[in-house]
Amino acid sequence: MPESRSATTPSRPLRLGVAGPVGTGKSTLIATLCRRLASQLEMAVVTNDIYTDEDARLLRAANVLPVERIVAVETGACPHTAIRDDVTPNLLAVEDLEDKFAPLDLVIVESGGDNLTATFSPALVDAQIFCIDVAGGGDVARKGGPGIERADLLVVNKTDLGPHVGVDPAQMVADAGSVRGGLPVVALSQRDEATVDELVNWVRQTLHTHQSGSLTPTDPGPMAPHSHSHDEHGHDHDHSHTHDHAH
Ligand SMILES: Nc1nc2c(ncn2[C@@H]2O[C@H](COP(=O)(O)OP(=O)(O)O)[C@@H](O)[C@H]2O)c(=O)[nH]1
Ligand SMILES: [Mg+2]
Numbered sequence: 001m002p003e004s005r006s007a008t009t010p011s012r013p014l015r016l017g018v019a020g021p022v023g024t025g026k027s028t029l030i031a032t033l034c035r036r037l038a039s040q041l042e043m044a045v046v047t048n049d050i051y052t053d054e055d056a057r058l059l060r061a062a063n064v065l066p067v068e069r070i071v072a073v074e075t076g077a078c079p080h081t082a083i084r085d086d087v088t089p090n091l092l093a094v095e096d097l098e099d100k101f102a103p104l105d106l107v108i109v110e111s112g113g114d115n116l117t118a119t120f121s122p123a124l125v126d127a128q129i130f131c132i133d134v135a136g137g138g139d140v141a142r143k144g145g146p147g148i149e150r151a152d153l154l155v156v157n158k159t160d161l162g163p164h165v166g167v168d169p170a171q172m173v174a175d176a177g178s179v180r181g182g183l184p185v186v187a188l189s190q191r192d193e194a195t196v197d198e199l200v201n202w203v204r205q206t207l208h209t210h211q212s213g214s215l216t217p218t219d220p221g222p223m224a225p226h227s228h229s230h231d232e233h234g235h236d237h238d239h240s241h242t243h244d245h246a247h
Contacts, residue, residue, distance in 0.1 A: 012103040017120035018132030018199040034064035044097040079112030122217035138167040141176035150220035
């Protein structure tokens with residue numbers, strides 16, 4: 001294990017996780033954050049994919065950060081394992097970037113997001129965004145799960161698509177609010193700059209809280225009880241992805 005600096009040392013950058021199912025817009029959201037913040041903050045990004053570096057390549061192509069500040073961790077296993085159970089490769093990647101480009105203000109970690117219940121361990125990130133989208137269905141927010149209920153910020157993304165997929169984004173946000181007990185929700189669309197402002201403001205505020213030493217990383221909790229990696233006796237199982245969210 002690498003010797004990790006304390007998760008509460010405020011002198012190091014804020015480590016921000018972005019999780020959520022494939023296609024909900026995580027890489028796009030990260031590119032937008034880089035575009036909006038990289039002129040004021042020193043930033044770097046770590047992406048997680050199982051066998052490819054596609055997310056990293058997408059972000060490099062977006063030309064929002066110097067390419068060497070975007071690194072891919074090829075997990076070789078389910079990304080949900082790499083962001084929660086065995087975070088070592090990710091921690092190494094984050095710490096390497098922090099050393100190479102010191103002093104950084106913000107390191108964003110994207111999870112490969114194979115699963116609706118994958119969340120980051122607080123050993124890896126200080127705060128986390130969970131991202132769902134209206135195209136995934138209006139009932140997703142209401143059904144809950146650890147990320148939806150307890151991530152530091154829930155993004156209900158692609159609200160511009162609402163009319164096209166028969167989903168009312170406002171209702172989805174209201175449903176999310178009711179399972180989150182007051183934790184923040186941002187309705188986001190890349191086509192609506194005001195919603196991007198809201199996202200950017202949340203990140204700035206979270207960074208400020210971190211820098212003042214008063215951010216306490218919280219754990220949204222593990223995956224659903226039928227977790228793929230261990231049964232209740234701690235035995236390893238083959239991974240399968242027949243389940244997509246908590247029961
Ligand atoms: N209509 C719409 N499409 C979006 C928005 N954000 C992202 N997308 C599209 O959603 C698709 C998946 O985005 P991506 O960021 O790769 O998702 P990821 O798999 O979660 O990283 C891409 O085609 C994006 O252009 C949005 O706000 N509105
Ligand atoms: Mg992506």
